Amino acid sequence: MLVRTVRVIPLTIALVVSLTLAGCSRSPSDTTTANSPANVILIIGDGMDQQQLTIARNYLAGSQDKLLVDTLPSLSSVRVQTLEANNPQQFDYVADSANTATTLATGVLTSQGRISRDAGGLVSLPTIVEHAQAAGYRTGIVTTSSVTDATPAAFASHSRHRKCGGPRNLAKPLRRFLSVIDCGDEAIDRGGPGSIAHQMVNSGLEVLMGGGKQKLSQPGYGGEDSPLASAERNGYQLITTPAELDAVGTDKPLLGLFAAGHLPVQMIGAGQRRAEHVDLEGDKPSLAGEVFSCVQNPAASSVPTLGAMTDKALAMLGDDPQRGFFLMIESASIDKQSHARQPCGHIGEVQQLEQALRSSLDYAANHPNTLILVTADHAHAAQIIPDQEQFERGGMVFHSPGSVARVRTPEGSVMMVNYATTTLPYEMHTGTNVPLYAGGPGVEKLPVYLTQADIYTLMASFLGLAELNQAPGSGR
Numbered sequence: 001m002l003v004r005t006v007r008v009i010p011l012t013i014a015l016v017v018s019l020t021l022a023g024c025s026r027s028p029s030d031t032t033t034a035n036s037p038a039n040v041i042l043i044i045g046d047g048m049d050q051q052q053l054t055i056a057r058n059y060l061a062g063s064q065d066k067l068l069v070d071t072l073p074s075l076s077s078v079r080v081q082t083l084e085a086n087n088p089q090q091f092d093y094v095a096d097s098a099n100t101a102t103t104l105a106t107g108v109l110t111s112q113g114r115i116s117r118d119a120g121g122l123v124s125l126p127t128i129v130e131h132a133q134a135a136g137y138r139t140g141i142v143t144t145s146s147v148t149d150a151t152p153a154a155f156a157s158h159s160r161h162r163k164c165g166g167p168r169n170l171a172k173p174l175r176r177f178l179s180v181i182d183c184g185d186e187a188i189d190r191g192g193p194g195s196i197a198h199q200m201v202n203s204g205l206e207v208l209m210g211g212g213k214q215k216l217s218q219p220g221y222g223g224e225d226s227p228l229a230s231a232e233r234n235g236y237q238l239i240t241t242p243a244e245l246d247a248v249g250t251d252k253p254l255l256g257l258f259a260a261g262h263l264p265v266q267m268i269g270a271g272q273r274r275a276e277h278v279d280l281e282g283d284k285p286s287l288a289g290e291v292f293s294c295v296q297n298p299a300a301s302s303v304p305t306l307g308a309m310t311d312k313a314l315a316m317l318g319d320d321p322q323r324g325f326f327l328m329i330e331s332a333s334i335d336k337q338s339h340a341r342q343p344c345g346h347i348g349e350v351q352q353l354e355q356a357l358r359s360s361l362d363y364a365a366n367h368p369n370t371l372i373l374v375t376a377d378h379a380h381a382a383q384i385i386p387d388q389e390q391f392e393r394g395g396m397v398f399h400s401p402g403s404v405a406r407v408r409t410p411e412g413s414v415m416m417v418n419y420a421t422t423t424l425p426y427e428m429h430t431g432t433n434v435p436l437y438a439g440g441p442g443v444e445k446l447p448v449y450l451t452q453a454d455i456y457t458l459m460a461s462f463l464g465l466a467e468l469n470q471a472p473g474s475g476r
């Protein structure tokens, strides 16, 4: 009954991808095809659709140059698919990070909020991290969010809801708008796998880095230890500062927790400026028409860059000539900053993704059996609209019904960024396709249209895990 609720991926497209890369399938110790083991580096820009990328490209590269990601040899358009929680036969047209990361990690469609569980929330779906480990690969996750956030969580844990992050979340139901999220049944003493934090440090990942100190240092609940105590027992080296990251050796598993929650972003608007609503009738003069620039965030000096974390992860996972690896790298706050109407924060996060990509390409230059994929989980709110001042000069006065930011780019022009998905204090995700940029063996044969489940198939096929797609509960 429960298994029937798992949406089966259309095999036609999955097969095309699988067959396309059949000649590229590897094993962790394959020395016959390219004299080195296979590696997959999956880089996820959370919320990074082409609008968010274009905003960052205009700022970071200017109108005549391109981003590093633009130099990859393959670009496909990826369909984002989401099931309705109460009726998994129906589709939602807007996703969240939990259901989309689940599809990328397992190849199975599900509903919003689920962490590698089916749309009903009870069937756990085997992840590519679990499959890769079973086949002998090394595994790692690096993110600028808390390591318990939805995207990293879906690759190495299972939960009915993304809010079941720390032990305390299991102790008390959480009221959210009109619904209640009860994580109690996830507790180990009630037959569950424990909190997401508990599962992450017991998942066999050799590298786990990001934020999340607050949840991981909570005392245990419901049959689990404090996640930090579990991590220590599992032999992790705990590091919490950029200097410790630089100095740490790569001979033992690595747990990097650099902030209580998510990592601070690298860039902010000068004077803390963000997009604002144009208020023509309010008492206070609106700042919405004033241009501002992006500046370095002073708080970012307390945390390592995503590039530095990626360098360490690759030094650790990538030094074994006998075993390949799977590494997921997430630039998480493209999403969080777009929710908050902060274009500079989101631009800085794309810059971080570019640095992680630079590290990955440098690694792949010496390890050609490396598949590099850069994609997003879902689309987001920000869009570029005409700068109203140019129209005002011609006598046409108008304003956006949403919130706007007029950002001065380094090349001297003004980029008007608009947010208008809600009247709430934060923006919502949007529902367009996301890109898949790819580099590595065989990518020139990738179809122009893919689904997120196809990306799972692509990665599993490259690592030679295709047969494991048939595991019970995967719906394949």
Ligand SMILES: [Zn+2]
Pocket: 047, 097, 335, 336, 339, 429
């Ligand atoms: Zn979001």
